Amino acid sequence: xxxxxxxxxxxxxxxxxxxxxxxxxxxxxxxxxxxxxxxxxxxxxxxxxxxxxxxxxxxxxxxxxxxxxxxxxxxxxxxxxxxxxxxxxxxxxxxxxxxxxxxxxxxxxxxxxxxxxxxxxxxxxxxxxxxxxxxxxxxxxxxxxxxxxxxxxxxxxxxxxxxxxxxxxxxxxxxxxxxxxxxxxxxxxxxxxxxxxxxxxxxxxxxxxxxxxxxxxxxxxxxxxxxxxxxxxxxxxxxxxxxxxxxxxxxxxxxxxxxxxxxxxxxxxxxxxxxxxxxxxxxxxxxxxxxxxxxxxxxxxxxxxxxxxxxxxxxxxxxxxxxxxxxxxxxxxxxxxxxxxxxxxxxxxxxxxxxxxxxxxxxxxxxxxxxxxxxxxxxxxxxxxxxxxxxxxxxxxxxxxxxxxxxxxxxxxxxxxxxxxxxxxxxxxxxxxxxxxxxxxxxxxxxxxxxxxxxxxxxxxxxxxxxxxxxxxxxxxxxxxxxxxxxxxxxxxxxxxxxxxxxxxxxxxxxxxxxxxxxxxxxxxxxxxxxxxxxxxxxxxxxxxxxxxxxxxxxxxxxxxxxxxxxxxxxxxxxxxxxxxxxxxxxxxxxxxxxxxxxxxxxxx
Numbered sequence: 189x190x191x192x193x194x195x196x197x198x199x200x201x202x203x204x205x206x207x208x209x210x211x212x213x214x215x216x217x218x219x220x221x222x223x224x225x226x227x228x229x230x231x232x233x234x235x236x237x238x239x240x241x242x243x244x245x246x247x248x249x250x251x252x253x254x255x256x257x258x259x260x261x262x263x264x265x266x267x268x269x270x271x272x273x274x275x276x277x278x279x280x281x282x283x284x285x286x287x288x289x290x291x292x293x294x295x296x297x298x299x300x301x302x303x304x305x306x307x308x309x310x311x312x313x314x315x316x317x318x319x320x321x322x323x324x325x326x327x328x329x330x331x332x333x334x335x336x337x338x339x340x341x342x343x344x345x346x347x348x349x350x351x352x353x354x355x356x357x358x359x360x361x362x363x364x365x366x367x368x369x370x371x372x373x374x375x376x377x378x379x380x381x382x383x384x385x386x387x388x389x390x391x392x393x394x395x396x397x398x399x400x401x402x403x404x405x406x407x408x409x410x411x412x413x414x415x416x417x418x419x420x421x422x423x424x425x426x427x428x429x430x431x432x433x434x435x436x437x438x439x440x441x442x443x444x445x446x447x448x449x450x451x452x453x454x455x456x457x458x459x460x461x462x463x464x465x466x467x468x469x470x471x472x473x474x475x476x477x478x479x480x481x482x483x484x485x486x487x488x489x490x491x492x493x494x495x496x497x498x499x500x501x502x503x504x505x506x507x508x509x510x511x512x513x514x515x516x517x518x519x520x521x522x523x524x525x526x527x528x529x530x531x532x533x534x535x536x537x538x539x540x541x542x543x544x545x546x547x548x549x550x551x552x553x554x555x556x557x558x559x560x561x562x563x564x565x566x567x568x569x570x571x572x573x574x575x576x577x578x579x580x581x582x583x584x585x586x587x588x589x590x591x592x593x594x595x596x597x598x599x600x601x602x603x604x605x606x607x608x609x610x611x612x613x614x615x616x617x618x619x620x621x622x623x624x625x626x627x628x629x630x631x632x633x634x635x636x637x638x639x640x641x642x643x644x645x646x647x648x649x650x651x652x653x654x655x656x657x658x659x660x661x662x663x664x665x666x667x668x669x670x671x672x673x674x675x676x677x678x679x680x681x682x683x684x685x686x687x688x689x690x691x692x693x694x695x696x697x698x699x700x701x702x703x704x705x706x707x708x709x710x711x712x713x714x715x716x717x718x719x720x721x722x723x724x725x726x727x728x729x730x731x732x733x734x735x736x737x738x739x740x741x742x743x744x745x746x747x748x749x750x751x752x753x754x755x756x757x758x759x760x761x762x763x764x765x766x767x768x769x770x771x772x773x774x775x776x777x778x779x780x781x782x783x784x785x786x787x788x789x790x791x792x793x
Contacts, residue, residue, distance in 0.1 A: 503615055
């Protein structure tokens with residue numbers, strides 16, 4: 189038999205010495221005893237039956253009035269569940285004290301059973317948590333105030349947990365992306381909010397930041413609610429507890445779209461400025477009235493209004509870029525950029541990056557994303573000078589631009605639309621380059637939509653007086669000299685010279701002569717128009733005055749040189765050296781005279 193009175197006496201004695209508010213109730217739930225600490229808190233009289241465990245066992249509802257009016261529901265449900273299941277439970281509630289005030293308690297109810305499992309009593313322990321609740325309320329109030337402040341900050345703020353759990357973001361961010369806080373918390377990954385090109389880099393960056401546990405910053409593009417993107421500078425900062433463990437990650441993103449656009453404009457302006465500086469070494473207008481030049485101008489006027497690709501051929505120094513600029517100025521793209529690229533002047537391993545741009549980390553030294561010349565020329569014209577020097581892999585990329593009007597940055601996967609007109613130029617014999625495998629035939633035909641061949645200066649002898657006057661005026665004004673006449677002998681010499689360097693060579697000779705000229709009568713030191721030395725073993729009758737011969741004689745002379753050189757055009761033993769003319773000039777003549785140079789190459793028997 190269980191000695192209930194003895195158990196009650198022991199239980200009461202135990203509960204009275206516990207430094208907590210305690211009580212017990214019958215298995216039915218009827219409250220029958222509270223310890224002295226609880227009785228004093230409630231203001232029960234000294235002779236109240238609950239102080240002695242002699243209460244007849246009033247039901248719980250008799251004491252519900254002791255709780256705060258807002259706290260009746262949850263304790264009822266808990267007590268009902270405990271009585272129904274015989275299991276323990278706990279709830280937070282406010283209990284009225286003797287003065288009529290309320291304090292917060294954590295109430296824990298446990299069943300006290302006999303050794304055979306019979307439920308003897310319900311024992312309750314109430315822990316005063318008023319200070320904790322006050323602190324929580326204060327923290328909650330501070331958090332609300334902080335969030336209100338963050339909602340007013342003109343930055344996009346986000347708070348993440350130590351393992352990148354999404355905890356909070358401010359109203360500015362939610363309004364920007366068009367989302368609710370709950371939707372943001374539940375969304376997976378960053379793909380919905382980040383630019384496709386930035387999703388992977390920021391994931392890697394965040395992983396590294398978490399691994400290092402250090403602050404950092406990077407630039408990224410965030411998707412606005414209307415589907416557009418803007419650039420932001422995102423700064424990551426960790427918050428640590430007293431043990432040094434990271435408890436929060438704070439991210440603040442500042443809008444830098446205007447700055448990025450200004451940088452792009454500045455970059456474009458710098459490119460344009462470099463192009464203008466390069467252009468300063470060329471004359472600004474096409475000067476001349478010869479039939480050969482007029483034929484070129486006619487072709488320029490016909491092709492300029494279209495968007496057709498143009499291939500300009502001609503010897504070095506004939507003004508191919510000048511013709512390209514003239515086409516651009518007379519086109520519908522004249523108000524947009526003209527971007528010039530000398531394909532021969534850029535290292536082979538950098539030409540693709542220069543043309544198409546690169547992503548951050550695409551190669552050693554690629555510390556940030558960079559737009560290429562095709563992007564800078566968007567809406568305008570890109571001029572690819574010396575296009576015959578492009579390496580094979582870049583030829584493939586250029587072919588794709590011409591065929592599909594799109595490209596990818598080096599190290600990237602996103603396709604970028606190319607709204608650019610392409611004008612290319614070369615002094616190489618591209619058909620010959622196709623034959624020897626150094627130039628793609630499909631690219632050649634894509635470039636060769638509208639060919640323009642610029643005649644060498646020796647075929648424009650009538651234009652030389654006009655060009656001489658133009659350059660004298662230009663460099664005379666620059667040097668502060670007033671030159672009023674040109675020595676007739678000098679003019680005859682200039683017209684009779686073959687000009688292997690073409691207009692660029694003439695320009696340099698005139699500039700040099702203006703500098704040393706000490707009178708108002710212009711003259712040129714004829715030693716500056718020296719011929720190239722005749723190679724040993726070369727017939728002078730073959731090599732001298734090739735440009736003055738009639739076409740039938742010229743063809744015979746060239747074929748004789750090719751025969752002697754075994755069909756080789758350039759190089760130390762090539763026909764160009766024997767004829768004392770540039771290899772590009774000889775290539776041009778071979779094409780115009782329809783000479784098959786391959787028939788002079790030795791055959792293996």
